[in-house]
Amino acid sequence: MSAIKNINPSLRDIAKVCFDKFKSLPKTGKPTPNQWTVLAGIVEYNRITGSLKVVAIGCGTKCIGSSRLCPNGYILNDSHAEVLARRAFLRYLYRELKQEGIFKWDSEKKRYKIDDHLEFHFLSTQTPCGDACILGESDGEKPAKRQRLDEEESEMVYTGAKLIRGPKSDMVSDDMQQTPGALRTKPGRGERTLSMSCSDKLARWNVLGVQGALIDSLITKPIYFSSLNFCCADAHREPLERAIFSRFEDRPFQHSRFQPQKPQIRIENSCELTFEQAQRLDWQPSPNGLAWSLLPEELRPYDISVNGARQGVTKKKMNTPQAASAVSKYSLFKSFQDLPCSSPKDSDTRSYSASKDSAVEYQLAWNQLKICYFVQWTNKPKELLNFTIRND
Numbered sequence: 001m002s003a004i005k006n007i008n009p010s011l012r013d014i015a016k017v018c019f020d021k022f023k024s025l026p027k028t029g030k031p032t033p034n035q036w037t038v039l040a041g042i043v044e045y046n047r048i049t050g051s052l053k054v055v056a057i058g059c060g061t062k063c064i065g066s067s068r069l070c071p072n073g074y075i076l077n078d079s080h081a082e083v084l085a086r087r088a089f090l091r092y093l094y095r096e097l098k099q100e101g102i103f104k105w106d107s108e109k110k111r112y113k114i115d116d117h118l119e120f121h122f123l124s125t126q127t128p129c130g131d132a133c134i135l136g137e138s139d140g141e142k143p144a145k146r147q148r149l150d151e152e153e154s155e156m157v158y159t160g161a162k163l164i165r166g167p168k169s170d171m172v173s174d175d176m177q178q179t180p181g182a183l184r185t186k187p188g189r190g191e192r193t194l195s196m197s198c199s200d201k202l203a204r205w206n207v208l209g210v211q212g213a214l215i216d217s218l219i220t221k222p223i224y225f226s227s228l229n230f231c232c233a234d235a236h237r238e239p240l241e242r243a244i245f246s247r248f249e250d251r252p253f254q255h256s257r258f259q260p261q262k263p264q265i266r267i268e269n270s271c272e273l274t275f276e277q278a279q280r281l282d283w284q285p286s287p288n289g290l291a292w293s294l295l296p297e298e299l300r301p302y303d304i305s306v307n308g309a310r311q312g313v314t315k316k317k318m319n320t321p322q323a324a325s326a327v328s329k330y331s332l333f334k335s336f337q338d339l340p341c342s343s344p345k346d347s348d349t350r351s352y353s354a355s356k357d358s359a360v361e362y363q364l365a366w367n368q369l370k371i372c373y374f375v376q377w378t379n380k381p382k383e384l385l386n387f388t389i390r391n392d
Helices: 011-024 081-099 198-208 212-216 237-244 329-337 352-357 360-372
Strands: 039-046 052-059 061-063 078-080 103-106 111-114 118-124 227-231 264-268 288-293 302-306
Touching: 011 039, 011 052, 011 118, 011 227, 011 264, 039 081, 052 081, 078 081, 081 118, 081 198, 081 212, 081 288, 081 329, 198 237, 198 360, 212 329, 212 352, 212 360, 227 237, 237 264, 329 352, 352 360
Parallel strands: 118 227, 227 264
Antiparallel strands: 039 052, 039 118, 052 288, 061 078, 103 111, 288 302
């Protein structure tokens, strides 16, 4: 497992630039008074120049149920901040690939090579939902809690993320049982979602990289986070480390391209570094999802979504590309197809699913990883991934 040491910049440096960027964004879509949200950010750091810049911001707390999944890739399944920030980051990477900014073409490997001097650091203002929220007695002193399993006796931080039942599991078992190390789907009071918890998604990115299958087919090596930074009172190191990498350390995964990482995890629990729109018990969660990417203004870098669809879209247009968020599967797939190096002559008719499957090395590694680490990872219906761009 690859460990990263002597991390610069500091957590405070990262938080400051992310909070400042959020403040600079338009008011439209941001939480109104008495509303809260979660902020996640991705920061690019140049080790040579020492420059630090925010390249992606995501804010949100919502997720849609399985019956609302869109077969055309227009609607966002998962609008948690961590996922929106990552999708905004993909949008930034597509722009950089198109402009050959932080990427340069490697004529020998026939792929793009990212600048070796760059690092990417992740920030969140809340502990990722799922396994990272669960703190047992062996993990240290009793934490400050967002919620409690019971008001007096519980020694665990409560996660609303739901356990995934296996084929032989007891149908009357408690989906909310606080079992450390288990895979979970996103929390929610309504219809169950197929989206995995943020803890599980971060764990996946920690092995396969944050770039996903499509971009992986274009670049020489995966892109990993050098550090994971958390500004929140309820974050604790041991459950975070368990969620991201240590729960899998006894299950070896060997691959020449994809290596389990051991990023530095840093926590700021004090009130000195607080996100102003962080969760409060007397506030309501904002219904909006926000995604900002470091792009020219003419490309509309700031994207607002409601219930997974672009803000302002009418019901009549809900099943058209006009409903698609700028960070939806549809929009990001279009960015992929717009790259001259992205695919063969049949690119216009090739489906999203087929394009992802063509990233053979990534898919083989993912299948191996599901056997080693993620046996219970949910599978979305294949027909939801068979959309094309040309037909629209």
